[in-house]
Amino acid sequence: MFPVKAAAELSGLSPETLRAWERRHAAVVPLRDDKGRRLYDAAMVERLTRLHRLTDRGHPIRDLAGLEDAALDQLLEESRHAGYGGVETLPERMLDAIADYRVDVFDRDLSVAIATLPMSVLVSRVVMPLLREVGVRWADGRLAIAQERLVSSLLRARFLSVLNQHPREQRPRLLFATLPGEPHELGLLGAALYAHDAGAPVLYLGTELPALELARVAERLQVMAVALSSVDPGQAPAALAELRVLDEALAPGVPVWLGGANARYLAEALALERVQALTDPAALSRLIRREATSPRGRRAARQAA
CATH class of the missing domain: 1.10.1660.10 (Multidrug-efflux Transporter Regulator; Chain: A; Domain 2)
Known part of the structure; x- marks a missing residue:
């Protein structure tokens, strides 16, 4: 209760x-x-x-x-x-604007999408298709490195503004980060937005945090879970080592949720009860509700109160 x-x-x-x-x-x-x-x-x-x-x-x-x-x-x-008229063509229109360096058009369309679309629609039908199209255009030469960087920086700025738009009156209960050697964060930011939309107080720590530092923050804040992203196959061995360190240092009962291209491999290789791969962003909302009503989640909520 x-x-x-x-x-x-x-x-x-x-x-x-x-x-x-x-x-x-x-x-x-x-x-x-x-x-x-x-x-x-x-x-x-x-x-x-x-x-x-x-x-x-x-x-x-x-x-x-x-x-x-x-x-x-x-x-x-x-x-x-719901249909959300025009949303299916929005990623292509936004990238066409970036191709002409019309940053104001890209940023305006992104801001309107964030303000008007449910988070699940924003991520699944705008952000993810946008990132896929960035990869295609970069590979075939239609998008320069500077333009790709512009997309990433604009998305990052707007996503962080959503996560930080309210005063931090609640103790963070879900940490988001990547491990050392993993600088890619847009997928992680998208997951953090899902968690934010589900009502979880989120602390976004950014990229390349050592496992021991993550464990210290988690212990200090008595969080209900730690969410990590790993996308670079070349970093998988290092990620395995860091995750083992995290498992040793993290308090019992705190789950570790993995996203990104390496998530399933890492979870299977570790075979640790607390480590779970998430391939469906919508599953994050269900896990948050489950953890919030667990005995540990109840204790954390009482302490925050």
Whole structure:
């Protein structure tokens, strides 16, 4: 059971908003302890998370509060698969702008996409096709190195602005980083945005962090998980060594989630219970909800509260 502050943190709301939704709309009906204080179970936290995501996408809370959880899930699914006119041609248009060094056009289109699209649609139908097209155009000579660097720097700047747009009132509970020798981070940033969209307080540490340093930060913040990306095949042996060090140094029960081209190989080679490869970005949201309602996640939420 979670008190008000912890339930608000887990669902991405402020305590004031949570109380207002209860009082005005009966969005959830909390339980009470023997002193009359509100308590919320895991199902209530899940419902609040759904409501938060839908209100972020323009649905009024007054229209959502009376709906069953299944109806809320249906609305979320419809928003993921909506047409979003023009989104399929957006990556090509953005790269055409970069080819002419029209940085303002690229940045404007990217900003509008970030502001208007659900995160799953933004990553799967804009960012990932954009990165694939960058690779194709670079390989066949239609994109210069400077233009490729422009795309990377603009994406990085906008993604980090999303992750850092709110004051850090909540203790970070999910770390994102790459290991030494891994400078590529756009996939990692995309995963961090998924986690942010799922309501997890994220600390993005960037690239090339030694395993021991990661373990120290994780211990200091009592995080619920560490998320890493590894994409360079040439770095796989070094990544295996660093992951073994991380496993030794990390507190028991803290999972390590691996993404990137090397993820499946690394997870299978290590065969460690805490290390899991994620090939589907959407699975990250499910893992976050599972860890948040685990005994360790509950303890961390109480400490943060």
